[in-house]
Amino acid sequence: MxxxxxxxxxxxxxxxxxxxxxxxxxxxxxxxxxxxxxxxxxxxxxxxxxxxxxxxxxxxxxxxxxxxxxxxxxxxxxxxxxxxxxxxxxxxxxxxxxxxxxxxxxxxxxxxxxxxxxxxxxxxxxxxxxxxxxxxxxxxxxxxxxxxxxxxxxxxxxxxxxxxxxxxxxxxxxxxxxxxxxxxxxxxxxxxxxxxxxxxxxxxxxxxxxxxxxxxxxxxxxxxxxxxxxxxxxxxxxxxxxxQESATASVCGAALTPDEARLTVLGVPDVPGKSLEIFAAIAEEKIAVDMVVQNVGDGGKADISFTVQRADLQATLTALQPVVESIGAAGITQDDQVSKISVVGANMVSQPGVASEMFRALAAADVNIQMITTSEIKISALVARDQSSLALRAVHEAFKLHEKPDDSKSWSQIKADRDGVEMQTLVSRLRDDALEALTLTGISVLDDQARVTLSGVPDRPGIAAEVFEKIGAAGISVDMIVQGVDGNEHTTSISFTVDNDQLNQSLSVAKTLVESYGLRGTSGEPGIAKVTVSGIGLRSHTHVATLLFETLAASEINVEMISTSELQVNAVIKSESADQAKQGLEKVFAASLR
The missing domain is CATH 3.40.1160.10 (Acetylglutamate kinase-like)
Incomplete structure (x- = not known):
């Protein structure tokens, strides 16, 4: 029965x-x-x-x-x-x-x-x-x-x-x-x-x-x-x-997270272990960190921006004060009048141009983007709270989410496709003390990557859309995108990763952007890798990011860029350290891997 x-x-x-x-x-x-x-x-x-x-x-x-x-x-x-x-x-x-x-x-x-x-x-x-x-x-x-x-x-x-x-x-x-x-x-x-x-x-x-x-x-x-x-x-x-409902629709939903707070730790020494000290102090208080952006170091210093729930702002500041002094950072800035707009879709990983489409929709609504993080199935942008409703409507309309996709499937159709097929689950058997344990689905390395950074990007609506439309028009495929505060009140920095063989072409486009928009400059770095920890429970198990940073720091591996999502924690490091990083992480997380 x-x-x-x-x-x-x-x-x-x-x-x-x-x-x-x-x-x-x-x-x-x-x-x-x-x-x-x-x-x-x-x-x-x-x-x-x-x-x-x-x-x-x-x-x-x-x-x-x-x-x-x-x-x-x-x-x-x-x-x-x-x-x-x-x-x-x-x-x-x-x-x-x-x-x-x-x-x-x-x-x-x-x-x-x-x-x-x-x-x-x-x-x-x-x-x-x-x-x-x-x-x-x-x-x-x-x-x-x-x-x-x-x-x-x-x-x-x-x-x-x-x-x-x-x-x-x-x-x-x-x-x-x-x-x-x-x-x-x-x-x-x-x-x-x-x-x-x-x-x-x-x-x-x-x-x-x-x-x-x-x-x-x-x-x-x-x-x-x-x-x-x-x-x-x-x-x-x-x-x-x-x-999922559709095999072709790039986005299945949009979400507004209204009560966010942004913190930026300025002038963090760009050496291994500093990210660890920051996020370990926050994890100790069981505070969930959401968007994380670490800008590429400039003059031996980097800025690390992240968001927490607005209600956790004061507790986060209290946890960070002693850390800022001990690591020699320049200080902390904060803003509790921000909201996060996100689009989600399992198919976006195979469809280029989703990010620029979202950024263009926000630009058309005259909504300024303060931070950007991306993952395989999510793109998030931090905006001013008083523009959040406008931003949500803009992206919902841009991706035609009010319309059912032509190839949408009902549950009865999916169930019929399942008949006679044994469904695979991540956990094949139930064990005591393991029901809500962290479950990792893999630790992977995307090698042969390069990083491009645009510095001094004007903090105004439309700039991100213009940047990535020009990059897309050049036939360049972008993987990871982060935008964050660069220590200047009126500018931001945008970094993205591409295949190594597209670095020179990307830098060529970046230089035209510098000239067109009066940016401070651009830089590129070949020979980087993205290390990814994937699994279930990454946000609620706040120690995952801490262990990642701890493992990398113990091997003297510096983190150049960071991005997070519900399903992944990503760190960009030098390719020469990729195998060492993967082996170390597999050892640390051995009990959680499935």
Missing amino acids: SLIVQKFGGTSVADVEKIRAAARKAIRAQRQGHRVVMVVSAMGKNTDRLLELASDVSENPPAREMDMLLSTGEQVSVALVAMAIEALGSQAISLTGGQIGMQTDSSFSKARIKSISTERIERLLDEGNIVVAAGFQGIDNDLNITTLGRGGSDTTAVALAAVLKADACEIYTDVDGVYTTDPRLLPEARRVDVISYDEMLELASLGASVMHNRSIEFAKKFGVPIHVRSSFSDTEGTMIVAE
Whole structure:
């Protein structure tokens, strides 16, 4: 008999009628022949009320007691849902996180799942029950109640689907699927039928609130199909699976991350180990760093810019102050009035010109770009917050995201293609203490590369579009792009990598750009390599970038450029050090490689 996990968020169980509606969905699925596990969040606004009570009692409540308090919200919900199922004539039993056997570490408020014991759930299912499990919570080795942090009920649901080998995990929420962007910001946003794990991971990390990235990490690792559906209608919704909707569309979605803060550490000595000291201090505070740009050193100094969530700005500054002094940097600048605009698409890696198309769309809207980072499936640009809505609309229109691609596939078509084919997952078997461990898919080196840098680029709208349109017109294929602050209030620097055999042609185009736009200058360097660590959980496991920098520094390998994404951490180094870097990283990350 097939098994389905159904997750209902807080808005889906916000009152008695919605609780009854959720109960009816579970009963209907059971009567269709499925075994059903429900994962339920706290009733809407319940958690906010508990937080208010805690703040009324204590200015700084202990983390353990906060988890004890907040876990009660889900316990109220699961009991009421089980009662509703019984009242409607079916059999149900509610369980807390501890009762479903969810073992976590002891990181209160942001615990990670170590293992899940399924014996009790399976026995109760065999007895004909609908199992109603509390999301968001577990227990540690000392039987303390722990909570999983933001999106914890999503994570619970997909983790249970993984260990129970469920046929699907249905996420019921107040929207009817995944959209090309937030429909509350752009009414013309289109609901997509299918989206790939990789695309959804990037969009979730960018703030697409319909799913949390930790739950997508589980789904990708264990091959769990996720079905995002509306709690209030029978709309088909969106399937999140390994395949993407279209084989030709370069971009599947656009996202706005509104509350960002940019920090730039100025005048960092351009020698091995300095990046390590900066990011190790931030990782120690469990602060997630997003866009990272290290400009090419000038006069033995480099500027390192990165973004964090606006709420983490002061904690980041506090962590960095002693480091800035110890490494001999010139100081720190900051800006908390910025937002990030990103486009995501699994097909962009094979389609040149996507970056310049995005930059041209922003230029046409008179939006200035402050920072750029790229990866294989994502391009992000940092813009002023007061221009962010304009920027989102511009890129959404430019890539025609409101229109369904001509070759789009539905889930039923993809499912038919899958029939008789064994689906490969990253993790072939489940191990205790490994459920939410870092999973790396590879450490690779792209060699025979060259780097080109434009310095003193005017900080005005359109410049990035003009630069990369001219480069593209010359037939030059660009891999990695970074743009960041260069220490001057009115200029930036843009660096990009190309194949070695295109360096001279790239420098020729760069020199015309210097003359045309009055840039400070250009430089190029042959014989570089891009070292890439790829995997799942790179953002939430904040030590990954630290270990990369630590490994390179221990071998006296200097980092010239950096870029990051949800799926990759990239560092540009000299080619002569590439093999040594790869071997060192494979040794350090051996336990996490799959």
